[in-house]
Amino acid sequence: MRRAHTVEQVRAAEGELLARLPEGALMQRAAAGLAHAVIDLLDGAYGRRVVLLIGPGDNGGDALWAGAMLARRGAAVEAWLVADRAHEAGLTALRAAGGRVAEPHPDHGADLALDGIVGIGGRPGLRDGAVAALRHLDGVPVVAVDIPSGVDVDTGELDGPHVEAALTVTFGTHKVAHLVDPASAACGVVHLVDLGLALPEPAVEALQPADVRGLLPRPASDAHKYTRGVVGVRAGSAHYPGAARLAVAGASCGLAGMVRFVGDAADGVRADHPEVVGEGRVQAWVVGPGGGDAAGEALAAALADGVALVVDADALAHVDAPFGVPAVLTPHAGELAAMTGADRADVEARPLHHARAAADHYGAVVLLKGRHTLVADPAGPVRATTTGVPWLATAGAGDVLAGVIGALLASGLSPYDAASAGSWLHGAAATLASGGGPLTAGDVARALPETVRRVLDPGMEESPA
Numbered sequence: 188m189r190r191a192h193t194v195e196q197v198r199a200a201e202g203e204l205l206a207r208l209p210e211g212a213l214m215q216r217a218a219a220g221l222a223h224a225v226i227d228l229l230d231g232a233y234g235r236r237v238v239l240l241i242g243p244g245d246n247g248g249d250a251l252w253a254g255a256m257l258a259r260r261g262a263a264v265e266a267w268l269v270a271d272r273a274h275e276a277g278l279t280a281l282r283a284a285g286g287r288v289a290e291p292h293p294d295h296g297a298d299l300a301l302d303g304i305v306g307i308g309g310r311p312g313l314r315d316g317a318v319a320a321l322r323h324l325d326g327v328p329v330v331a332v333d334i335p336s337g338v339d340v341d342t343g344e345l346d347g348p349h350v351e352a353a354l355t356v357t358f359g360t361h362k363v364a365h366l367v368d369p370a371s372a373a374c375g376v377v378h379l380v381d382l383g384l385a386l387p388e389p390a391v392e393a394l395q396p397a398d399v400r401g402l403l404p405r406p407a408s409d410a411h412k413y414t415r416g417v418v419g420v421r422a423g424s425a426h427y428p429g430a431a432r433l434a435v436a437g438a439s440c441g442l443a444g445m446v447r448f449v450g451d452a453a454d455g456v457r458a459d460h461p462e463v464v465g466e467g468r469v470q471a472w473v474v475g476p477g478g479g480d481a482a483g484e485a486l487a488a489a490l491a492d493g494v495a496l497v498v499d500a501d502a503l504a505h506v507d508a509p510f511g512v513p514a515v516l517t518p519h520a521g522e523l524a525a526m527t528g529a530d531r532a533d534v535e536a537r538p539l540h541h542a543r544a545a546a547d548h549y550g551a552v553v554l555l556k557g558r559h560t561l562v563a564d565p566a567g568p569v570r571a572t573t574t575g576v577p578w579l580a581t582a583g584a585g586d587v588l589a590g591v592i593g594a595l596l597a598s599g600l601s602p603y604d605a606a607s608a609g610s611w612l613h614g615a616a617a618t619l620a621s622g623g624g625p626l627t628a629g630d631v632a633r634a635l636p637e638t639v640r641r642v643l644d645p646g647m648e649e650s651p652a
């Protein structure tokens with residue numbers, strides 16, 4: 188599991204460790220990890236040109252100490268001080284290693300810039316000195332120290348200018364902004380340097396292949412189709428028959444024992460999936476994709492069964508709070524805005540806030556779709572999905588997602604686990620189907636069994652941030 192903690196949690200954990208370690212030891216660990224990550228990225232230090240952007244606090248201290256290590260290995264290192272003060276011991280170390288301090292200027296020839304403007308002590312936005320210095324670094328890859336300066340660390344929100352990093356090297360644990368958009372999109376690849384912190388339950392977490400492997404249902408040796416769970420799909424309409432077929436395609440990923448379908452598009456559904464049967468008992472319903480005007484009735488019919496639900500698309504407009512049955516609500520930003528009366532732009536700017544608030548309001552798991560989909564439960568950390576590719580932003584992809592989550596719910600996973608593992612698989616299937624190029628929603632559904640096969644193979648590595 189990738190875990191992300193708040194600034195307050197990090198400060199408390201660091202405080203305990205600082206009291207036991209010699210002064211400066213933690214910063215040395217952080218700076219050494221940072222310098223190694225830079226050397227990896229530059230494929231060496233000797234002869235490379237590195238600019239350090241140095242703010243007033245310990246974040247700048249990390250960058251200065253790392254700069255000193257790079258200078259000792261033969262890099263030409265120049266520190267630009269963008270605040271009214273800078274970490275004294277770090278400055279002394281940089282100078283002693285042959286690095287120099289300079290005013291920001293355009294003729295630096297830098298191969299890379301280190302952003303040590305602010306870390307977890309920073310407020311959103313950047314001050315003028317930092318903005319002016321960054322203008323000279325247009326086109327130069329930036330490695331953010333701990334956090335791309337200017338983002339809101341605990342919410343992942345943006346308010347004013349911020350650094351766009353190619354790589355972020357963080358310390359001790361991930362921070363919320365590394366996982367939650369829009370800030371996480373400014374982090375680039377995120378690399379964690381372990382500091383040995385003892386940390387409490389995280390605020391946000393992201394499943395890794397081993398976590399998904401642990402959650403996925405596997406048929407027992409004496410399994411039959413009913414013990415594996417039956418998922419029902421109530422979807423589609425005369426207007427949107429394709430949504431029914433795509434939701435069924437997701438549900439037919441093989442993770443449940445049987446799929447039932449109720450709706451107008453039964454002929455098309457059976458042409459795609461001859462194994463799909465009609466109305467009957469289910470352990471979970473998927474309601475809403477392409478449901479049109481009949482989505483309210485479909486939701487009422489599914490609710491009458493008293494089983495777990497995935498509520499998507501047109502059915503979301505008929506959800507009352509509190510919802511009262513185990514459920515996953517799967518809005519995109521526009522749908523969540525319509526449900527709660529918020530502005531769509533505000534949902535996109537503050538997805539963590541809105542996902543959490545909606546989960547509390549409805550007393551249900553809310554899966555807010557986006558680049559990093561968020562899964563909020565009324566209790567427990569929010570889960571962010573870091574699998575997937577932008578090609579997945581394609582019509583019908585959400586229908587497939589609803590189907591997969593339904594299959595996992597029917598197999599016995601909790602709404603929280605079904606939503607987060609389903610979203611992870613959906614993103615991973617998109618990456619597999621894309622192979623770097625375009626895809627359709629049907630391609631994502633077809634890639635699901637191979638994605639499951641790969642994740643069940645314990646050799647699969649960590650997913651990227």
Ligand SMILES: NC(=O)C1=CN([C@@H]2O[C@H](COP(=O)(O)OP(=O)(O)OC[C@H]3O[C@@H](n4cnc5c(N)ncnc54)[C@H](OP(=O)(O)O)[C@@H]3O)[C@@H](O)[C@H]2O)[C@@H](O)CC1
Nearest residue numbers: 201213214217244245246305306307308309310312314333
């Ligand atoms: N603690 C530890 O054990 C370890 C910590 N480590 C490192 O320390 C970092 C935290 O350092 P920190 O606490 O000194 O805060 P930091 O982020 O450098 O900010 C400093 C000052 O910046 C200012 N400022 C605020 N917003 C601003 C803005 N938008 N634009 C410009 N300036 C702004 C504000 O001061 P002000 O000017 O408002 O008085 C604020 O006080 C952490 O991220 C990690 O890198 C590692 O070494 C591992 C061990």
Ligand SMILES: Nc1ncnc2c1ncn2[C@@H]1O[C@H](COP(=O)(O)OP(=O)(O)O)[C@@H](O)[C@H]1O
Nearest residue numbers: 519556557558576577579580582583584585586
């Ligand atoms: N930039 C992006 N990168 C990766 N995935 C994305 C991005 N934008 C959207 N997605 C994903 O694409 C899917 C789109 O679903 P949705 O908006 O419901 O489409 P539809 O209603 O057409 O099925 C969601 O799973 C969402 O998380």
Ligand SMILES: [K+]
Nearest residue numbers: 302305332334
């Ligand atoms: K920084």
